[in-house]
Amino acid sequence: MPTLFTRIIDGEIPGRFVWADDRAVVLLTIAPITDGHALVIPRAEVEQLTDAPDDLLAHLMSVAATIGRAQRSAWDAPRAALLVAGFEIPHLHLHVLPAWDESSLSFEHARHDVPAAALDAAAERLRDALRAAGHGAHVPTDASSPEV
Template sequence: MSTLFSKIIDGEIPGRFVWSDEVCVTFATIAPITDGHMLVVPRAEVEEYTTADDELLAHLSVVAKRIGAAQQRAYGAPRAAVMVAGFEVAHLHLHVLPAWDENALRFDNARPDLPAEQLDAATEQVRAALRENGHGANVPPEMSSPALG
């Protein structure tokens, strides 16, 4: 059975994509802790971090680094944070978000009720910063599509 994230990747459920390659995609969470909070998700349905092979984890880490650098550029954040939790969806994913301090990095700070316009604007800021950082080839042509650019 497909996971929620596989359905987003396959276009069955809408998503706001900022990155796409052969191995993974990155899209905005619907309950961001900070503006620009993204999820780096492998295309393969790997259930959890500790069962993923090292090559996949290395690739996800490199993509998370690029997403984090774009978030820092877009939001002027002093840090980019990466968290692995995975309790809400049984499909490996890295939370990457611009961060100003450790106190903010709690899931009880998530904002599930933001208007779509605010989520769209935050996603576009990260997409633009990825292009500015030289990663335009991995930014999908349409925010709602995981297809390669």
């Protein structure tokens, strides 16, 4: 049975995509800890971090660093944080988010009431930062599709 993320990647469930390549996609979470909180997800259904082959992990980390740089630029954040948990969905994903301090890096601070318009605006802000940094080839032309 496909995971929730596979269903989003396949277009069965909507997502706010900001990055796509042949191995990974990045979309905004619907429960952000901070504005611009994104998920780096492999297209392949890998259950958790320790199950992923090293070359896939290297690719995901490279994408996460690119996303983090764009987040820092877009939100003027001093850091980009990376969290890996994966308890809620059995499909590897890296949480990348603009960060101002360590105390806010807890899923307890996830906001579940962010209006769709605010999530859309954050996604567009991140896509703009990625384009400005020269990564337009990986920014989906249709924000609801993981294709470039």
